[in-house]
Amino acid sequence: MFKTVSHIIVMALIAVFSAGLSAEEADIKDPAVAKLVKSMDLDVLTSFSTPAPGVTGYVVKRDSAKPVIIYGLGDFVLSGSLIDGDGNDLTRQYAQTQLPGPDYKGVAGKLEDDPHLVTEGASWQPEIYVFADPNCVFCHRFWKQTRAWVENGKVQMHWVMVGFLKPSSTGYAAAIINADKPAQALEAFESHFGDPNGPVQPQDSISATLQAALDQHGQWMSALGFSGTPGLLFKDRNGQWQGITGVPDQNQLGEALGIEEAE
Incomplete structure (x- = not known):
């Protein structure tokens, strides 16, 4: 459906990390997400694919805070609204299907x-x-x-x-x-x-x-x-x-x- 990452608008880039922690160590395919999870002591509740080539979604939380969605793209961690070329807010859709209900x-x-x-x-x-x-x-x-x-x-x-x-x-x-x-x-x-x-x-x-x-x-x-x-x-x-x-x-x-x- 999407040929290039340019079809996806990422509203906020929160961090760029070198692959200092192997993805296998955190059981996460994106090295930057694995490093972020370790450095901020986050829990990864689930991961999911997106139509953006190479972009994987993750639901993470810390302690009793509310879970949030972030995205991994190799050595990049992205946060915010993921919008396709038709203007659909994919993050809003994922919030309905991927985020767990209140405990x-x-x-x-x-x-x-x-x-x-x-x-x-x-x-x-x-x-x-x-x-x-x-x-x-x-x-x-x-x-x-x-x-x-x-x-x-x-x-x-x-x-x-x-x-x-x-x-x-x-x-x-x-x-x-x-x-x-x-x-x-x-x-x-x-x-x-x-x-x-x-x-x-x-x-x-x-x-x-x-x-x-x-x-x-x-x-x-x-x-x-x-x-x-x-x-x-x-x-x-x-x-x-x-x-x-x-x-x-x-x-x-x-x-x-x-x-x-x-x-």
Whole structure:
């Protein structure tokens, strides 16, 4: 279909490497990709062919970060949109067919051991992990929406605090997590949402441990594919982990959790 590499437009060239590491050592056909994988401690999830002569696609990830697509062309590593002569964005197509779905179960297992969550509600009821920024108006809306469930012992909420919307977000998140009673601190903050003189004030100094925890929350949020806050992770009534970005319909969420009957 393609006679020359000029039929493919590569939007970003991120690196050129000499073949210092043999392709066989990394079980990758492109020496530059093998060297990049080793030097950056990446995991190669899969590889796939492309219609561009000599260009191979790779899905790589690092730790809990979101997987990405790169391309190998011998001693070159390429990243960005791969576009054919008809203007088709092949990378967009590969993102649908080659990238794995979010590892909901894996992240949930890590969250279970996270000591930096803000937990409220009944421990024997369905759990919802909520990635939330203190300055997020939609997170506030979801907090208000779930008050009856929490007060009536229908759910257990785990608030996974992140901080990126405003300069004060990280400080507020730290103040809530570090409070003697984090759930009460969250309630006090949300009850005065938007009030700069409210009872919970942003923490000025954040320990390295807590900052690392907040950074990890952000990485998990990205790995789950949540494009914003709130991001909800929960196990449905059939025992399957589900993820939702944004404020869901209350009745539909209740039905999914098995705490509300379908109307």
